[in-house]
Amino acid sequence: xxxxxxxxxxxxxxxxxxxxxxxxxxxxxxxxxxxxxxxxxxxxxxxxxxxxxxxxxxxxxxxxxxxxxxxxxxxxxxxxxxxxxxxxxxxxxxxxxxxxxxxxxxxxxxxxxxxxxxxxxxxxxxxxxxxxxxxxxxxxxxxxxxxxxxxxxxxxxxxxxxxxxxxxxxxxxxxxxxxxxxxxxxxxxxxxxxxxxxxxxxxxxxxxxxxxxxxxxxxxxxxxxxxxxxxxxxxxxxxxxxxxxxxxxxxxxxxxxxxxxxxxxxxxxxxxxxxxxxxxxxxxxxxxxxxxxxxxxxxxxxxxxxxxxxxxxxxxxxxxxxxxxxxxxxxxxxxxxxxxxxxxxxxxxxxxxxxxxxxxxxxxxxxxxxxxxxxxxxxxxxxxxxxxxxxxxxxxxxxxxxxxxxxxxxxxxxxxxxxxxxxxxxxxxxxxxxxxxxxxxxxxxxxxxxxxxxxxxxxxxxxxxxxxxxxxxxxxxxxxxxxxxxxxxxxxxxxxxxxxxxxxxxxxxxxxxxxxxxxxxxxxxxxxxxxxxxxxxxxxxxxxxxxxxxxxxxxxxxxxxxxxxxxxxxxxxxxxxxxxxxxxxxxxxxxxxxxxxxxxxxxxxxxxxxxxxxxxxxxxxxxxxxxxxxxxxxxxxxxxxxxxxxxxxxxxxxxxxxxxxxxxxxxxxxxxxxxxxxxxxxxxxxxxxxxxxxxxxxxxxxxxxxxxxxxxxxxxxxxxxxxxxxxxxxxxxxxxxxxxxxxxx
Amino acid sequence: xxxxxxxxxxxxxxxxxxxxxxxxxxxxxxxxxxxxxxxxxxxxxxxxxxxxxxxxxxxxxxxxxxxxxxxxxxxxxxxxxxxxxxxxxxxxxxxxxxxxxxxxxxxxxxxxxxxxxxxxxxxxxxxxxxxxxxxxxxxxxxxxxxxxxxxxxxxxxxxxxxxxxxxxxxxxxxxxxxxxxxxxxxxxxxxxxxxxxxxxxxxxxxxxxxxxxx
Numbered sequence: 018x019x020x021x022x023x024x025x026x027x028x029x030x031x032x033x034x035x036x037x038x039x040x041x042x043x044x045x046x047x048x049x050x051x052x053x054x055x056x057x058x059x060x061x062x063x064x065x066x067x068x069x070x071x072x073x074x075x076x077x078x079x080x081x082x083x084x085x086x087x088x089x090x091x092x093x094x095x096x097x098x099x100x101x102x103x104x105x106x107x108x109x110x111x112x113x114x115x116x117x118x119x120x121x122x123x124x125x126x127x128x129x130x131x132x133x134x135x136x137x138x139x140x141x142x143x144x145x146x147x148x149x150x151x152x153x154x155x156x157x158x159x160x161x162x163x164x165x166x167x168x169x170x171x172x173x174x175x176x177x178x179x180x181x182x183x184x185x186x187x188x189x190x191x192x193x194x195x196x197x198x199x200x201x202x203x204x205x206x207x208x209x210x211x212x213x214x215x216x217x218x219x220x221x222x223x224x225x226x227x228x229x230x231x232x233x234x235x236x237x238x239x240x241x242x243x244x245x246x247x248x249x250x251x252x253x254x255x256x257x258x259x260x261x262x263x264x265x266x267x268x269x270x271x272x273x274x275x276x277x278x279x280x281x282x283x284x285x286x287x288x289x290x291x292x293x294x295x296x297x298x299x300x301x302x303x304x305x306x307x308x309x310x311x312x313x314x315x316x317x318x319x320x321x322x323x324x325x326x327x328x329x330x331x332x333x334x335x336x337x338x339x340x341x342x343x344x345x346x347x348x349x350x351x352x353x354x355x356x357x358x359x360x361x362x363x364x365x366x367x368x369x370x371x372x373x374x375x376x377x378x379x380x381x382x383x384x385x386x387x388x389x390x391x392x393x394x395x396x397x398x399x400x401x402x403x404x405x406x407x408x409x410x411x412x413x414x415x416x417x418x419x420x421x422x423x424x425x426x427x428x429x430x431x432x433x434x435x436x437x438x439x440x441x442x443x444x445x446x447x448x449x450x451x452x453x454x455x456x457x458x459x460x461x462x463x464x465x466x467x468x469x470x471x472x473x474x475x476x477x478x479x480x481x482x483x484x485x486x487x488x489x490x491x492x493x494x495x496x497x498x499x500x501x502x503x504x505x506x507x508x509x510x511x512x513x514x515x516x517x518x519x520x521x522x523x524x525x526x527x528x529x530x531x532x533x534x535x536x537x538x539x540x541x542x543x544x545x546x547x548x549x550x551x552x553x554x555x556x557x558x559x560x561x562x563x564x565x566x567x568x569x570x571x572x573x574x575x576x577x578x579x580x581x582x583x584x585x586x587x588x589x590x591x592x593x594x595x596x597x598x599x600x601x602x603x604x605x606x607x608x609x610x611x612x613x614x615x616x617x618x619x620x621x622x623x624x625x626x627x628x629x630x631x632x633x634x635x636x637x638x639x640x641x642x643x644x645x646x647x648x649x650x651x652x653x654x655x656x657x658x659x660x661x662x663x664x665x666x667x668x669x670x671x672x673x674x675x676x677x678x679x680x681x682x683x684x685x686x687x688x689x690x691x692x693x694x695x696x697x698x699x700x701x702x703x704x705x706x707x708x709x710x711x712x713x714x715x716x717x718x719x720x721x722x723x724x725x726x727x728x729x730x731x732x733x734x735x736x737x738x739x740x741x742x743x744x745x746x747x748x749x750x751x752x753x754x755x756x757x758x759x760x761x762x
Numbered sequence: 763x764x765x766x767x768x769x770x771x772x773x774x775x776x777x778x779x780x781x782x783x784x785x786x787x788x789x790x791x792x793x794x795x796x797x798x799x800x801x802x803x804x805x806x807x808x809x810x811x812x813x814x815x816x817x818x819x820x821x822x823x824x825x826x827x828x829x830x831x832x833x834x835x836x837x838x839x840x841x842x843x844x845x846x847x848x849x850x851x852x853x854x855x856x857x858x859x860x861x862x863x864x865x866x867x868x869x870x871x872x873x874x875x876x877x878x879x880x881x882x883x884x885x886x887x888x889x890x891x892x893x894x895x896x897x898x899x900x901x902x903x904x905x906x907x908x909x910x911x912x913x914x915x916x917x918x919x920x921x922x923x924x925x926x927x928x929x930x931x932x933x934x935x936x937x938x939x940x941x942x943x944x945x946x947x948x949x950x951x952x953x954x955x956x957x958x959x960x961x962x963x964x965x966x967x968x969x970x971x972x973x974x975x976x
Contacts, residue, residue, distance in 0.1 A: 019850055019851075021853055022850060022851040022853060022899060025851070025853060025892065025898035025899055026897075026898065026899060028898045029895075029896055029897045029898045029899070030896075031896045084897075086896075087896050087897035087898075088897065091897075132965070135965050135968035135969045135972060136964075136965065136968065138968070138972060139968050176811075177810075177811055177830040178829075178830065179828075179829075243811070243812075246812050246815065247812065248812075248815065248822070248824045248842050248844060248849070249849050250842075250844075250849075250851060250899060695904075696836050696947075699944075699948060700948060700951050703948055703951040703952065704951055704954070707951065707954050707955050710955055711955055711958055711959075714959065715962075743955075747952065751944040751945075
């Protein structure tokens with residue numbers, strides 16, 4: 018192999034996300050738990066255990082991602098090295114790290130005790146664990162796996178199929194972990210037999226290994242047809258390669274068995290003659306230290322307002338660009354910033370932000386920046402503004418529900434995604450609307466009672482992993498100024514009337530940070546939260562009330578949930594083929610389709626489900642209250658569908674802004690650009706929908722548990738409704754879809 | 763490094779291990795975690811099985827295809843070019859793969875293509891590159907095989923610095939199997955909710971039993 022080819026071979030790494038995430042997660046959990054154990058049992062978990070575990074993970078990475086994997090189907094000898102790393106090197110290293118306690122302690126405490134606790138206490142699982150780690154069973158499984166997978170039929174199957182190749186690797190690693198378990202005895206495991214039995218245990222395994230290795234080394238024909246036909250990329254013939262594989266299995270394999278065997282024998286023998294143990298060392302007191310002056314601490318609270326202003330300015334600049342290009346640029350969506358940025362990238366990035374952080378769109382809302390500027394200008398000019406209260410009849414979510422339905426209808430009927438000028442005008446109208454409403458009415462009336470984008474983000478952020486809430490309840494109990502809601506001389510309080518001590522979840526919270534900056538005790542902060550925990554919280558929420566007493570909120574959730582499916586269905590081939598089949602115009606069909614899916618279907622199904630649920634309630638309430646209490650749980654399912662839909666567009670039109678910016682900068686645009694479209698995108702879409710579906714099922718079960726004698730029976734109609742929607746979502750994902758925002762039809 | 767459980771020395775106080783819910787004796791929990799790492803979903807990697815191998819002019823050309831057998835729908839095709847005499851890998855060639863398929867007469871034979879890849883549905887010629895390959899000695903390309911039945915695959919090699927030169931051609935006839943239905947192509951993701959729901963039901967039963975015992 019020449020130098021170029023050799024360097025190309027060494028660059029043949031594969032960074033498969035699932036392997037990387039799995040290994041990184043294992044490392045993080047172990048290190049987290051190990052650090053905790055360092056405080057409670059440092060002598061049991063010295064640094065070498067950490068080093069061994071991390072070395073074991075690194076070995077796994079080397080075996081699965083390095084050029085060893087890339088050349089495994091070309092050279093049996095390379096494949097053998099990969100298998101040796103998986104069976105002889107990684108498992109003992111991982112077990113020397115005694116991973117049980119560190120990983121368990123590395124998990125979130127509540128997850129470990131409540132989610133895993135019942136399984137860990139399950140006698141059947143304990144018995145299975147005991148059975149599998151029994152020396153006879155572990156030895157037999159290890160040898161059986163080693164021999165069976167080397168039969169030509171099985172080996173060829175693994176070479177042909179990625180799935181069976183993974184099964185093969187899992188068998189090797191799994192049985193090797195069981196095998197080495199009895200050799201290493203990772204704390205807190207105990208030996209089943211006298212320790213000297215480990216020596217024959219290892220020697221017998223070595224006999225099996227030697228016999229197999231000898232067969233590979235001395236057999237005079239190529240055993241595996243794949244290697245007979247594989248192109249020779251090294252100087253070795255197929256037979257020589259097979260012999261080399263046998264030698265690798267024989268020599269390093271035997272060393273892997275015999276080295277610990279010798280070590281145990283020496284340790285065993287030297288133990289009997291060992292000198293008396295040295296007296297215990299008294300713990301030395303920690304050296305006296307001069308108290309240092311407190312170091313300046315980074316406060317996220319202090320940094321967030323600056324971050325918010327930066328994001329607002331960035332989004333305002335982009336909105337300006339979109340308006341200008343939408344009105345003056347080419348009226349082809351894929352060639353115009355107004356056709357690419359808001360409909361593809363902004364929508365997807367804002368829902369991904371909801372998934373990973375929270376309501377970052379409202380956090381960086383450019384409309385509020387313009388509104389605040391307008392209010393400041395009017396204050397400077399001493400003109401009256403923001404004096405009226407929002408009309409009482411509209412202090413609910415019915416107006417945004419109507420706006421969202423109208424938007425979804427207009428989007429599909431007039432193909433808004435393909436009309437850059439209309440998009441620009443909508444954004445312009447949005448700025449004007451926000452300014453007009455909020456210079457007329459007090460507080461953030463536009464955000465709370467009008468803005469459809471805000472309502473979308475409020476509902477989806479119920480499943481976000483962060484929220485603004487108080488740090489210490491005791492601090493709020495002694496508070497008499499209530500700056501978080503009333504404001505003070507320098508900072509305004511919450512304009513959406515959310516009182517922090519009584520606030521729960523993210524509904525109506527714009528992440529504007531007014532409460533954070535107003536609190537004189539620095540007791541309000543952006544903090545992690547269990548996603549969706551507020552969905553089953555029956556307590557009244559500040560400025561929102563109880564879910565069951567808010568049919569308008571239930572309507573909002575239902576429109577956004579059913580809208581997620583209707584909006585995605587609008588771009589698939591079978592639905593688009595319906596209009597000509599029924600002899601309807603596009604407008605008539607869209608109107609009929611959305612009336613059915615956004616209004617009639619939600620009404621019928623949810624009232625039906627509520628009627629079936631009601632008899633099982635502890636305190637049967639009027640039907641709308643029951644409906645409102647359960648409907649909120651459908652929000653994560655809708656969120657999952659929005660995520661799947663928007664991620665699809667982001668994946669297929671990922672690179673579309675590049676030629677648009679090339680055009681705007683006066684460069685020659687290259688419209689034939691790449692994208693992230695791949696079969697893996699479908700898998701990601703399904704995973705996102707899976708997550709939303711499961712979160713909805715869990716929320717429904719928790720709500721039913723709070724409200725009903727028999728949670729299973731009470732929740733069943735809703736579970737069936739959620740399952741039907743999920744199945745519909747999967748069907749949509751598998752259909753041919755329009756590549757909106759791209760130059761592909 | 764100790765393979766024996768450590769023995770308590772005289773007078774030494776060993777800190778008790780932190781108490782954990784339900785721990786008593788060996789438990790292979792961490793094994794399951796590592797298993798999950800390995801059961802990553804199948805990715806499109808170059809390689810697969812040899813579809814054709816031939817010495818054409820100064821080169822020995824090997825064409826690989828994945829999945830095995832090749833099915834209608836997305837397929838990963840890769841090419842290894844070697845010097846015919848020395849078998850040293852040749853990396854300075856521009857490789858183009860073309861699929862010529864028969865006209866689809868049976869709708870069942872037509873490929874199901876993941877929606878996001880349907881934009882590639884009409885692409886039956888692609889440039890295979892080293893960048894797209896995991897094994898950098900190979901040149902790989904993802905193509906969409908439009909239907910099942912006999913196909914002709916053509917590999918055209920041209921020197922990278924002379925793209926207009928007369929190509930070195932390798933032609934292979936392959937039988938393409940019927941497409942994989944979408945549900946079977948993505949079954950691990952579809953099996954996830956029933957699996958987790960089953961786990962949750964079991965969890966609740968175990969918890970109820972623990973509560974009764976308590």
